Amino acid sequence: MREEVIISGRNNPLIDPQLHVWHWEIPTYLFLGGLAAGLLFFAALYTIRNKDEEYKTAVRIAPMLAPIALVLGLVALFLDLHNKLYFWRLYTTIRLESPMSWGAWTLMVVTPLSMIWTAMHIKDIFPKWNWKFDVIEELIEFFHKHKRTLAWIMLISSAILGIYTGILFSAFNARPLWNTSILGPLFLASGLSAGAAVVIWMSKNHAERKRFAQLDLMIIGIELFLIIHMFMGFLASTQVQIDAANLFLGGEYTAPFWIFVVFLGMIVPAILEGMELKGFKIPVAIPVVLVLFGSVMLRFIIAYAGQASRWLY
Amino acid sequence: MAIDTKKCVGCCDCVVACQTENDVPIGYCRDWVVEVMDGTYPQLEMELRSERCNHCENSPCVRCCPTGASHYSEGGTVLVTKNECIGCSACITSCPYDARFVHPEGYVDKCTFCLHRVKKGMQPACVSVCPTKCMYFGDLDDPRSEVSQILKKRKYKTLIPEAGTKPHLYFLI
Ligand code: SF4
Ligand code: SF4
Numbered sequence: 001m002r003e004e005v006i007i008s009g010r011n012n013p014l015i016d017p018q019l020h021v022w023h024w025e026i027p028t029y030l031f032l033g034g035l036a037a038g039l040l041f042f043a044a045l046y047t048i049r050n051k052d053e054e055y056k057t058a059v060r061i062a063p064m065l066a067p068i069a070l071v072l073g074l075v076a077l078f079l080d081l082h083n084k085l086y087f088w089r090l091y092t093t094i095r096l097e098s099p100m101s102w103g104a105w106t107l108m109v110v111t112p113l114s115m116i117w118t119a120m121h122i123k124d125i126f127p128k129w130n131w132k133f134d135v136i137e138e139l140i141e142f143f144h145k146h147k148r149t150l151a152w153i154m155l156i157s158s159a160i161l162g163i164y165t166g167i168l169f170s171a172f173n174a175r176p177l178w179n180t181s182i183l184g185p186l187f188l189a190s191g192l193s194a195g196a197a198v199v200i201w202m203s204k205n206h207a208e209r210k211r212f213a214q215l216d217l218m219i220i221g222i223e224l225f226l227i228i229h230m231f232m233g234f235l236a237s238t239q240v241q242i243d244a245a246n247l248f249l250g251g252e253y254t255a256p257f258w259i260f261v262v263f264l265g266m267i268v269p270a271i272l273e274g275m276e277l278k279g280f281k282i283p284v285a286i287p288v289v290l291v292l293f294g295s296v297m298l299r300f301i302i303a304y305a306g307q308a309s310r311w312l313y
Numbered sequence: 314m315a316i317d318t319k320k321c322v323g324c325c326d327c328v329v330a331c332q333t334e335n336d337v338p339i340g341y342c343r344d345w346v347v348e349v350m351d352g353t354y355p356q357l358e359m360e361l362r363s364e365r366c367n368h369c370e371n372s373p374c375v376r377c378c379p380t381g382a383s384h385y386s387e388g389g390t391v392l393v394t395k396n397e398c399i400g401c402s403a404c405i406t407s408c409p410y411d412a413r414f415v416h417p418e419g420y421v422d423k424c425t426f427c428l429h430r431v432k433k434g435m436q437p438a439c440v441s442v443c444p445t446k447c448m449y450f451g452d453l454d455d456p457r458s459e460v461s462q463i464l465k466k467r468k469y470k471t472l473i474p475e476a477g478t479k480p481h482l483y484f485l486i
Contacts, residue, residue: 001353007348172373
C-alpha cells in the first residue's frame with residue numbers, strides 16, 4: 001500500500017485539498033462564447049449561401065443575441081480575474097502559445113463584428129429605428145455593400161471562437177481529463193447546437209424551423225459520436241487518463257454527466273425534434289431549453305471534473 | 314536544486330523559513346513537505362520530500378500565461394511579475410505540481426528560489442535553514458558546483474517527468 005500525505009499542512013486556498021480555482025465564471029463564459037459562436041456561424045453561413053431571405057431569423061434576428069451573450073461572457077471572464085485592475089494587460093500582449101491570450105483577442109474581433117451585424121439588421125425588428133447621425137447610416141450602408149466579405153470573416157472567426165472554448169481546457173496537460181483534442185470540436189458542436197436551438201425557438205417560419213431541427217439533430221449525433229470517441233481515447237491511454245475517464249464511468253461525476261448532459265441535453269431533445277419532424281406537435285420550447293441546459297451543464301461538468309483530475313506521484 | 318530524501322527528517326523548518334523570509338500570507342505556503350509510506354507493516358518504507366515549484370525548463374505555466382507575467386528569469390528560474398499578472402489562474406491549472414496559488418492581493422505567487430538572496434550570494438532561505446543540510450542549491454550548468462557534483466554521484470529522480478515539463482528539482486534517493 002502506498003500513502004502520500006503533505007505533513008507540513010499545506011492548505012493553500014482554492015488549491016487544497018482539491019484544485020478549484022475556476023468556479024462558475026469560466027464555464028459560463030465558455031457557454032456564452034459558444035452560443036454566440038453558433039449564432040454567428042449560422043448567420044454567416046446562410047448569408048454566404050444566399051439564403052438570407054429563406055432563413056431570415058437565423059441570418060438577421062437571432063444573431064442580435066450574440067453581442068449580448070459576448071458582453072455577458074466577457075463580464076464573467078472579468079469576474080474570474082483576481083487582479084481585475086490589470087485587465088487591460090490582456091490587450092497589450094499577444095501570446096500565441098497561450099489559449100487565454102488568443103481567446104481574448106478572438107473575442108476582441110468577434111464582439112465588434114457581432115455588433116456591426118446587429119446594427120445592420122436592427123431595422124428588421126424596429127422598422128422605425130433612426131440612427132440620428134448620417135455618418136452611421138453611411139457606415140452601415142458600406143457594410144451592407146461588403147456583406148459577403150463580412151460574412152466570411154464572421155464564419156471563420158466564429159468557428160475559431162467555438163473551437164477555442166474547448167481548446168482553453170485541452171491545452172492543459174496537467175489536468176488529464178482536459179488533455180484531449182476532442183474537446184475543441186465537442187465544444188464547437190455544442191455551441192452550434194445551442195445556436196441552432198435558439199433559432200428554432202425564435203423562428204416563426206415553418207421551413208426554417210424544420211431546417212434547423214434537422215441541423216440540430218445532426219449536430220447532436222456528432223456530439224454523441226465525439227463523446228464516445230473521447231472515452232475510447234481515454235480508456236486506451238495512460239493510467240491518469242483512465243482515472244480521468246473513470247470520473248464519468250462510476251466516479252463522482254457519473255450521474256450528472258450521463259443524466260444531465262447526455263440524456264436530458266442530447267438524447268431527449270433529439271427524440272423530441274425527431275418526433276416533431278415526423279409531424280407530432282411538440283411545444284418547441286422543451287427541446288430548445290433542454291439543449292441549452294445540456295450545453296451549460298457540459299461546460300460546468302467538464303470544468304469541475306477536470307480540476308478534480310490530476311497526475312499522481 | 315537537489316534534495317536528499319534520505320537525510321530529510323520532515324521537520325518542516327524549510328516551510329517556516331520560507332514563510333518568514335518571503336512574507337507568505339498566513340494560511341499559504343510556497344513549499345511543503347510530503348511523506349510517502351510504502352508497503353505493509355512491518356515492511357514499511359518512508360520517503361520524505363520537501364517540495365516546491367520545480368522551475369521547469371519547459372514550463373506550461375509560462376506557456377499559457379496570456380500577459381507574459383510568468384516568465385523565465387536568471388538561471389532558468391520561473392518567476393511571476395506581480396503587476397503584470399491579471400490573476401486569470403490559467404497558470405495554476407496548468408501546473409501539474411499545484412505549486413502556485415493566488416495571493417490575497419490578487420496576483421499569482423509561488424517559490425522564487427529566493428532569487429533576491431541568491432543575487433546577494435546567499436542560499437535560498439529553505440536551504441540555509443535546513444538542520445540536516447539535505448538541500449543543495451547551485452548552478453546546474455557549472456559542472457563543478459556542489460549540486461552538479463552530487464547529481465553525478467547519487468541516484469536521483471524528478472517528479473512526474475512524464476508530464477514533460479523538465480522539472481529542475483532533483484530528489485536524491
Ligand atoms: S512547477 Fe509548476 S509553477 Fe513551477 S515552473 Fe513547473 S509548471 Fe511552473
Ligand atoms: S494568473 Fe497571472 S501569471 Fe498566471 S497565467 Fe494569468 S496572468 Fe499569467
